[in-house]
Amino acid sequence: MAERPYHRENLAAAIAQQARIQLEEDGAGQLSLRQIARFLDVTPAAVYRHYPDKASLLTQLRVTITDELTATLREGVLDSADATAMLTRMVTNLLAYAAQHPQAIAFILTTPLGVPQSLQTVVTLYTAQHPAMTATQNPAQACWLFLLGILLVHDQTLTAAWMTTQLTHLLEN
Numbered sequence: 001m002a003e004r005p006y007h008r009e010n011l012a013a014a015i016a017q018q019a020r021i022q023l024e025e026d027g028a029g030q031l032s033l034r035q036i037a038r039f040l041d042v043t044p045a046a047v048y049r050h051y052p053d054k055a056s057l058l059t060q061l062r063v064t065i066t067d068e069l070t071a072t073l074r075e076g077v078l079d080s081a082d083a084t085a086m087l088t089r090m091v092t093n094l095l096a097y098a099a100q101h102p103q104a105i106a107f108i109l110t111t112p113l114g115v116p117q118s119l120q121t122v123v124t125l126y127t128a129q130h131p132a133m134t135a136t137q138n139p140a141q142a143c144w145l146f147l148l149g150i151l152l153v154h155d156q157t158l159t160a161a162w163m164t165t166q167l168t169h170l171l172e173n
Contacts, residue, residue, distance in 0.1 A: 073090050087167055088164040126139075
């Protein structure tokens with residue numbers, strides 16, 4: 001029987017990568033540090049040196065996925081100076097990410113998510129471009145809660161155009 005190496009270069013990154021694969025395939029509930037160790041052909045102790053328990057690995061995954069989602073929301077948003085077009089792009093980005101990573105979305109929705117700065121900026125721009133409106137007290141938070149609700153419902157028949165229309169109604173009432 002071949003002896004397993006004690007040290008492995010970039011093991012923490014390999015663990016995180018394999019954990020993400022498991023999360024995307026089976027969800028967070030099925031994630032197993034021992035299974036990750038078997039897949040990477042290292043001892044469970046090697047995995048536990050980097051992540052002392054499943055909760056610490058899930059915390060790292062949550063940060064990574066939240067950062068990905070935040071970056072995805074910003075993609076191409078500044079291609080237009082029109083706040084409605086920016087809002088539409090953000091919604092389109094969110095829907096695309098949710099379609100590509102449903103398990104990741106389900107996972108991060110298990111804890112509160114703050115309003116992304118990019119959405120805050122777009123909503124502020126929208127309210128500046130539409131000064132006659134009577135916006136809610138915290139319009140960015142209202143928009144974010146609406147979007148999170150859409151993600152929870154997971155209704156793929158809802159389009160970005162419909163969602164943007166609903167957001168603009170929300171912002172104008």
